[in-house]
Amino acid sequence: MKNGASQPRFLLRGLSYLLSSMNRFDRVTAILIQLQARRKVSGATLAEQFRVSVRTIYRDLRTLEEAGVPLLGEPGVGYSLAEGYRLPPVMFTREEATALLTAEKLAARLTDAPTAQLSTAAMDKVRAVLRRPDRDHLDHLAPHIQVLGPRDQAGRPPAYQQLGAAIAMRRVVRLRYQTAENEAPTTRDVEPISLLLSRHWHLVAYCRLRQTIRNFRLDRILGLEQRTEEFAARPALLQEHWATEARRRPREQVVLRFLHQIQGTVDGALQQLMVALLGSFGLPARRHVVPEHQALPARGRLGPQADPLLRLRQPHFVRGRPGGFGQLQCSPQSG
Structure with a gap:
């Protein structure tokens, strides 16, 4: 009877150990993904994200090192992967793949042609690493997800990618811009800040011609050229711009x-x-x-x-x- 009573306790302890090992495996895998996705990440940030102690994170990092992952640690800054190290393909869950399929549909309808093509190419890479049942799931679902834009996007100028690169590198852009149908196009240098979708795609930028922050519709950009000149951020002016926009539109x-x-x-x-x-x-x-x-x-x-x-x-x-x-x-x- 005594042995019979101890058997359930033994099974519960074994199950608890198995579950904790599985949770730790998932966490270590997720840490590896975080290290690949970011330039540097601190132990405190990882501990907060996974709701464990910093000491537990350090143990997980040692596990990665013992498995041959080349980690670089910088005191007071965080951890990173050695330059040139590449991970094997990451497996996506069915829900993650569905979310990416939705993003592909949005990009195809709401961005320019080059961005839509890049999104499709990226989605093909995702499909390549999916299990066959999940790939079949996407194939069956794809025709039933539609994004209805305000109009045909075929004539949209391929400005999105170029402007995105200029924003990331803080490079001045020279625009040839059509302010209205009955006005002559103007040429101006702008400091691109962000891209905004509100019925139409807009470029929020500091206009050197008008000496203030302006919104430029991407479908009115007739031509653009990225300059080699870099510019400094203008956070105070940008905050003032958004405050003015909020006051300008009555509710x-x-x-x-x-x-x-x-x-x-x-x-x-x-x-x-x-x-x-x-x-x-x-x-x-x-x-x-x-x-x-x-x-x-x-x-x-x-x-x-x-x-x-x-x-x-x-x-x-x-x-x-x-x-x-x-x-x-x-x-x-x-x-």
Whole structure:
């Protein structure tokens, strides 16, 4: 009886040891990936990421060294892999591969042709190291993921990659830019800061012609040339620019009242825009402040079934649009 009672305890201890060994193996593998992905990483950073002690991280690093991984340690800075050391192909989980497939679809629709081609080439390398069931999973899933852009992207200039390289190296770029269709193109030198997607791709850059930070639409760039001149960062000016942009775009208060018959029509995106659910919904009135250019198209999707009460500071936004928007009241937004 005594031996029978000790057997479950022995099995539990063995299972606990096995699980801890598996967890440590996963952690050591993840540390190896982190070392490959970053130039340097500290033991404290790894300890915080994996929620273990720094001493445990040091033991894991010694395990990697004993396995033949050439680690370089710099006191007060962190650890890195020796230059030229390459790891064998990394195995992706099915979920990670699906996320990368989504990124490929986004790049194909929302960037320029060279970036889309590079994304496809990178995804082919991912597929090459996947297990066959996971590769089949992606092949079955790919036709069912679609990204609908605002328009055909075929004519988009191949500026994305060049501008990305200039941003990373802090190199001045000379742009030939079309400010408007009825104006002559201008040539200007800019200091590229970031790329921004908001309906269109924009380059945020310091314009030396205007002596301020400006946004340039990539589809209006007629030509660009990367210069050899490097520039210094302008963090204070950039913060001031974003603060000005936030003040420049007013947010309007919109109240929508929906009939009981269309309750099922209200989707998740529209629920974020709602400011009131009244009557048959049985919920108290709620207000949500949104940009008018988001709220009104959402109202338009519901058609004449909706009985909206729109309160806007700029009623001219809705005048002249087909179909109308129901009863309109104008009042300044409080606060």
